[in-house]
Amino acid sequence: MTLNLLLNNIARHIILSEADRKKIASRFVLKEVKKKELLFKEGAVAKDVAFVLSGCLRSYSVDENGFEHILQFAPADWWITDMYSFISQKKSHLNIEVINAGEVALLSRVDQLHLFDEVPALERYFRIITENALVSSRQRLIDNLSLTARQRYEHFCTTYPSMVNDIPQKLIAAYIGVTPEFLSKMRSELLRKK
Amino acid sequence: MTLNLLLNNIARHIILSEADRKKIASRFVLKEVKKKELLFKEGAVAKDVAFVLSGCLRSYSVDENGFEHILQFAPADWWITDMYSFISQKKSHLNIEVINAGEVALLSRVDQLHLFDEVPALERYFRIITENALVSSRQRLIDNLSLTARQRYEHFCTTYPSMVNDIPQKLIAAYIGVTPEFLSKMRSELLRKK
DNA sequence: CGTCTCGTTGAGAGTTTTCAATGTAAGTGG
DNA sequence: CCACTTACATTGAAAACTCTCAACGAGACG
Numbered sequence: 001m002t003l004n005l006l007l008n009n010i011a012r013h014i015i016l017s018e019a020d021r022k023k024i025a026s027r028f029v030l031k032e033v034k035k036k037e038l039l040f041k042e043g044a045v046a047k048d049v050a051f052v053l054s055g056c057l058r059s060y061s062v063d064e065n066g067f068e069h070i071l072q073f074a075p076a077d078w079w080i081t082d083m084y085s086f087i088s089q090k091k092s093h094l095n096i097e098v099i100n101a102g103e104v105a106l107l108s109r110v111d112q113l114h115l116f117d118e119v120p121a122l123e124r125y126f127r128i129i130t131e132n133a134l135v136s137s138r139q140r141l142i143d144n145l146s147l148t149a150r151q152r153y154e155h156f157c158t159t160y161p162s163m164v165n166d167i168p169q170k171l172i173a174a175y176i177g178v179t180p181e182f183l184s185k186m187r188s189e190l191l192r193k194k
Numbered sequence: 195m196t197l198n199l200l201l202n203n204i205a206r207h208i209i210l211s212e213a214d215r216k217k218i219a220s221r222f223v224l225k226e227v228k229k230k231e232l233l234f235k236e237g238a239v240a241k242d243v244a245f246v247l248s249g250c251l252r253s254y255s256v257d258e259n260g261f262e263h264i265l266q267f268a269p270a271d272w273w274i275t276d277m278y279s280f281i282s283q284k285k286s287h288l289n290i291e292v293i294n295a296g297e298v299a300l301l302s303r304v305d306q307l308h309l310f311d312e313v314p315a316l317e318r319y320f321r322i323i324t325e326n327a328l329v330s331s332r333q334r335l336i337d338n339l340s341l342t343a344r345q346r347y348e349h350f351c352t353t354y355p356s357m358v359n360d361i362p363q364k365l366i367a368a369y370i371g372v373t374p375e376f377l378s379k380m381r382s383e384l385l386r387k388k
Numbered sequence: 389c390g391t392c393t394c395g396t397t398g399a400g401a402g403t404t405t406t407c408a409a410t411g412t413a414a415g416t417g418g
Numbered sequence: 419c420c421a422c423t424t425a426c427a428t429t430g431a432a433a434a435c436t437c438t439c440a441a442c443g444a445g446a447c448g
Contacts, residue, residue: 063341071335140335141331149435149436184396185397373404375407379429
């Protein structure tokens with residue numbers, strides 16, 4: 001079944017009965033996404049949270065000078081949304097774009113809140129993964145404050161080895177917080193040293 | 195009662211019966227904290243999450259060059275802990291220090307998990323505040339990636355106006371991610387412009 | 389074959405840090 | 419309450435880091 005990746009992900013954190021699985025699965029909507037498609041747009045409300053079944057997405061903001069800054073990459077088995085817009089149902093400041101085509105499972109905030117009442121353990125699941133996301137986000141903040149650009153790039157390479165050769169380098173630059181030109185220069189310097 | 199600030203904070207997000215209040219209150223331990231005291235130390239396990247009843251704390255990490263980077267300030271009515279250590283019960287990478295003396299209410303992870311079963315709505319409360327903390331953390335990440343040091347300082351001043359004149363400037367520098375010297379230069383430049 | 393996006397390279401400019409010196413405010417012990 | 423000590427803030431000059439702008443090359447795709 002298509003949602004197995006999702007249900008297994010959930011089952012790694014809480015115990016699911018067969019009835020729970022059915023209740024959960026019934027609330028999700030499947031959607032195929034094409035490369036470069038914008039799943040959510042800045043200015044609109046992020047009605048849903050997306051679980052990536054296949055492919056890869058990214059969330060990013062555009063600053064006043066038109067530069068993009070990447071908040072998150074979401075390969076298969078990850079969640080992605082604009083959390084601010086999703087929980088407040090106000091206008092989003094983020095864009096979510098498809099890097100590599102695939103399929104996502106969408107859950108609206110309204111349906112999520114219904115599910116929390118129908119399947120209380122699911123609220124525990126989201127509490128846990130939100131705690132984990134908070135830890136990651138804060139660790140990245142520490143990294144941005146304490147590491148040099150060179151160290152942030154090396155850190156990215158070891159943390160996401162599968163992505164390094166799979167996505168354009170300008171996206172890595174927009175994630176670690178340097179210009180594409182400067183990332184290029186760092187890379188050529190790293191190669192020269194070997 | 196001393197825990198009113200805490201119980202009212204919780205009650206802003208969920209409905210609490212009198213019985214719930216008692217169950218919750220019984221799990222917290224009060225602790226007076228003195229200026230410069232380290233509530234949690236790097237290398238130890240952050241057994242508890244702390245709710246600040248009065249005073250002000252900060253969490254920070256120390257990088258390989260000995261520089262401090264501040265993750266969070268916690269004035270009264272805020273939560274603070276090393277989330278990574280608290281949820282995994284592994285060794286902490288953060289220090290939590292008292293900036294201004296006051297009182298905190300401590301809840302251990304074990305007691306928190308018991309409370310989640312005793313008072314299911316409390317798990318909802320923590321889900322909600324964790325969602326909010328995630329939004330803040332990610333917004334700060336965006337700010338660090340897209341704003342100049344000057345803009346980050348101005349942003350800090352408007353976001354935490356009460357703190358600007360209440361804590362040493364070197365702490366603000368360690369929060370926005372510049373050296374104390376450079377913050378001083380930015381400030382003198384801002385004054386000159388007026 | 390063109391077109392478009394991406395990556396590379398170089399020179400120059402802008403930002404931020406480092407280091408060292410000085411001044412100032414605040415806490416401590418007598 | 420004063421003298422002493424310590425931590426914090428300021429300033430300047432030089433160095434380090436990162437960006438900007440412009441040009442060029444390579445590959446992907448229609």
